[in-house]
Amino acid sequence: MYGYILKRLLLVVPTLFGAALLVFTLLRLIPGDICELRMAGTGGYFDEDAIQTCREEMGTNQPMLGQFLSFIWGLMRFDFGISMWTGQPIVSEIALRFELSLQVAIMATIVAILVAVPLGTISAVKQNTWIDYVVRCISIAGIAMPSFWLGILIILGLLVTTQHLFGTPWMPPIAYKPIWEDPVHNLSMLIWPAVATGYRYSAVATRMTRSALLEVLREDYVRTARAKGLWENVIIWRHALKNAMLPVITVIGIEFAFLIGGLVVTEQVFNLNGLGKLFVESVVNNDYTMTQALVMLVVMVFILVNFLVDICYAWLDPRIRYS
Amino acid sequence: MPVLLQVENLRTQFYTSAGTVRAVDGISYTVNEGETVGIVGESGCGKSVGALSILRLIPDPPGKIASGSIRFQGRDILAMSDEELRNLRGAQISMVFQEPMTSLNPVLTIGLQLCETMELHLKLTPEQARSRATELLGMVGISEPERRLQQYPHHLSGGMRQRVMIALALSCNPKLIIADEPTTALDVTIQAQILELMKDLTKRLGVALIIITHNLGVVARYADRVYVMYAGKIIEGGSASDIYHRPLHPYTLGLLRSVPRMDRPRGNRLIPIDGQPPDLTREIEGCAYRPRCSFAVARCEHEVPPLDSVGGGHTSACFEKARLQGLLKEAS
Numbered sequence: 001m002y003g004y005i006l007k008r009l010l011l012v013v014p015t016l017f018g019a020a021l022l023v024f025t026l027l028r029l030i031p032g033d034i035c036e037l038r039m040a041g042t043g044g045y046f047d048e049d050a051i052q053t054c055r056e057e058m059g060t061n062q063p064m065l066g067q068f069l070s071f072i073w074g075l076m077r078f079d080f081g082i083s084m085w086t087g088q089p090i091v092s093e094i095a096l097r098f099e100l101s102l103q104v105a106i107m108a109t110i111v112a113i114l115v116a117v118p119l120g121t122i123s124a125v126k127q128n129t130w131i132d133y134v135v136r137c138i139s140i141a142g143i144a145m146p147s148f149w150l151g152i153l154i155i156l157g158l159l160v161t162t163q164h165l166f167g168t169p170w171m172p173p174i175a176y177k178p179i180w181e182d183p184v185h186n187l188s189m190l191i192w193p194a195v196a197t198g199y200r201y202s203a204v205a206t207r208m209t210r211s212a213l214l215e216v217l218r219e220d221y222v223r224t225a226r227a228k229g230l231w232e233n234v235i236i237w238r239h240a241l242k243n244a245m246l247p248v249i250t251v252i253g254i255e256f257a258f259l260i261g262g263l264v265v266t267e268q269v270f271n272l273n274g275l276g277k278l279f280v281e282s283v284v285n286n287d288y289t290m291t292q293a294l295v296m297l298v299v300m301v302f303i304l305v306n307f308l309v310d311i312c313y314a315w316l317d318p319r320i321r322y323s
Numbered sequence: 324m325p326v327l328l329q330v331e332n333l334r335t336q337f338y339t340s341a342g343t344v345r346a347v348d349g350i351s352y353t354v355n356e357g358e359t360v361g362i363v364g365e366s367g368c369g370k371s372v373g374a375l376s377i378l379r380l381i382p383d384p385p386g387k388i389a390s391g392s393i394r395f396q397g398r399d400i401l402a403m404s405d406e407e408l409r410n411l412r413g414a415q416i417s418m419v420f421q422e423p424m425t426s427l428n429p430v431l432t433i434g435l436q437l438c439e440t441m442e443l444h445l446k447l448t449p450e451q452a453r454s455r456a457t458e459l460l461g462m463v464g465i466s467e468p469e470r471r472l473q474q475y476p477h478h479l480s481g482g483m484r485q486r487v488m489i490a491l492a493l494s495c496n497p498k499l500i501i502a503d504e505p506t507t508a509l510d511v512t513i514q515a516q517i518l519e520l521m522k523d524l525t526k527r528l529g530v531a532l533i534i535i536t537h538n539l540g541v542v543a544r545y546a547d548r549v550y551v552m553y554a555g556k557i558i559e560g561g562s563a564s565d566i567y568h569r570p571l572h573p574y575t576l577g578l579l580r581s582v583p584r585m586d587r588p589r590g591n592r593l594i595p596i597d598g599q600p601p602d603l604t605r606e607i608e609g610c611a612y613r614p615r616c617s618f619a620v621a622r623c624e625h626e627v628p629p630l631d632s633v634g635g636g637h638t639s640a641c642f643e644k645a646r647l648q649g650l651l652k653e654a655s
Binding site: 219224225238239242243 | 439477491
């Protein structure tokens with residue numbers, strides 16, 4: 001097991017290198033230049049010399065290989081430099097938002113699991129009854145509905161209901177405070193985007209739970225459990241669900257990693273200053289250093305999540321042993 | 324001996340897109356306390372479905388027990404509530420399945436799978452259940468039982484797993500064990516060991532046993548009484564020696580002639596039964612075996628031969644059993 005973990009850790013290096021090479025090349029294939037963008041942002045005439053100076057400052061006039069090597073060298077020291085657009089250190093720019101994005105992702109995952117596992121289970125157990133049809137409708141709606149739209153509905157719903165109940169409409173707070181500073185404020189702000197994305201996310205996991213469980217319920221060992229006279233609850237929760245969880249965990253892991261940087265529109269709807277927004281801005285601005293750092297962060301999250309999913313596999317299924 | 328299980332006119336059907344499959348079509352038999360009963364027949368004759376019906380383990384849908392009664396110690400299993408059924412399964416009647424490789428849960432330890440049943444039915448504490456589980460594993464011939472309790476099914480071979488299944492079946496002191504092709508998936512050498520073990524343990528503990536098999540040799544050696552099934556019906560029943568030495572149904576005779584026997588001179592040709600078993604989705608008119616039968620007479624086409632007694636507990640569902648009896652006398 002330790003050997004396996006070591007091997008996985010060693011594999012991280014070439015994976016990161018490949019990702020770095022890819023994002024570096026792709027970014028430079030996008031037309032546009034940060035210096036021109038910065039100058040043109042003020043409008044009208046701009047000085048050719050100023051652009052040249054700017055490029056020298058940014059290092060974009062250096063040969064590609066030199067730029068790449070300094071990027072890699074920075075990566076190795078966890079030094080991402082400063083943002084080409086804002087001039088602020090990248091690490092602090094990201095740290096500011098990572099906390100929020102991570103919290104929303106974790107909360108959305110909890111929402112998704114709390115919804116998906118019970119609903120998927122009941123849907124499989126009551127296959128082809130009205131309960132199953134209702135659950136399937138709910139999950140199809142979740143897949144079909146964009147989460148930002150659900151977000152808008154949630155905000156509207158909140159406004160309307162609170163207006164109706166208390167006479168004055170209530171809105172979730174707009175300014176972010178860390179959970180350890182003011183948990184009530186923090187949670188009342190972040191629970192809504194977590195529900196909006198968690199619902200969509202749960203839809204996929206619900207369907208996965210349902211189909212995996214349906215397959216397991218046909219297995220011989222479930223029949224053995226029935227022949228032993230066990231309670232139906234014990235059969236489902238102890239004998240069937242543990243076997244059915246493997247594909248569900250895979251889906252949950254991938255979705256989680258996606259949520260870290262992928263909530264662009266939902267963040268806009270809920271006015272959150274998260275990584276998704278930063279991502280889009282930095283790509284639009286041709287902010288090479290920031291985009292590279294963000295991509296590397298998401299890659300790291302994916303690697304970590306995949307690793308955790310594999311560990312979960314071994315924990316759930318004793319037949320899976322890594323060596 | 325008092326009657327333990329009485330199956331009467333049991334019909335189990337499957338409703339599929341291809342039509343209704345009459346897998347078990349009106350079978351009746353009894354099992355006495357402590358007795359070993361064999362049910363033989365080829366694949367698809369309904370013997371497994373009949374066995375699963377006793378514990379109402381037929382997946383519904385598509386299956387359904389259409390009619391009949393199954394009385395266990397006088398109580399009708401088919402009329403039981405879920406609660407009563409749960410108290411019956413595993414505790415009074417337990418099962419050993421055909422596939423030892425897939426019948427145990429791969430993600431739970433052997434110990435947990437053994438103990439949970441005993442904690443439920445015998446109301447044992449976890450410690451008591453553990454010590455009894457160790458004892459049971461020793462009894463079915465598993466070495467280092469303590470260590471095995473912590474292991475998972477994939478650590479054990481097929482034969483070992485079937486031993487675990489037997490331990491599981493015996494764990495709550497049942498009155499009856501139903502073994503559905505318990506050795507079909509095992510190596511021949513292991514088969515004999517497992518059967519000896521089952522025979523030995525059931526005799527010692529006074530547990531009745533139903534062995535479902537397609538292997539006539541198994542039946543001859545281990546069963547007190549035998550029922551032969553064909554196309555969802557019992558076509559002959561009697562003591563093992565009746566069935567083996569004085570078969571009174573052409574199908575039983577055909578089965579016996581198609582397997583090699585140690586008690587006959589070598590060099591005899593094996594005679595296979597021609598044709599195919601009937602399609603059970605169709606209504607069968609007359610005797611189901613008629614198209615393959617060399618003794619068939621005109622009335623076999625329209626009348627279903629009833630399962631009549633020929634004396635001494637021997638029954639046969641054939642119009643021509645007198646002719647068969649005569650032939651047997653001649654031969655001997």
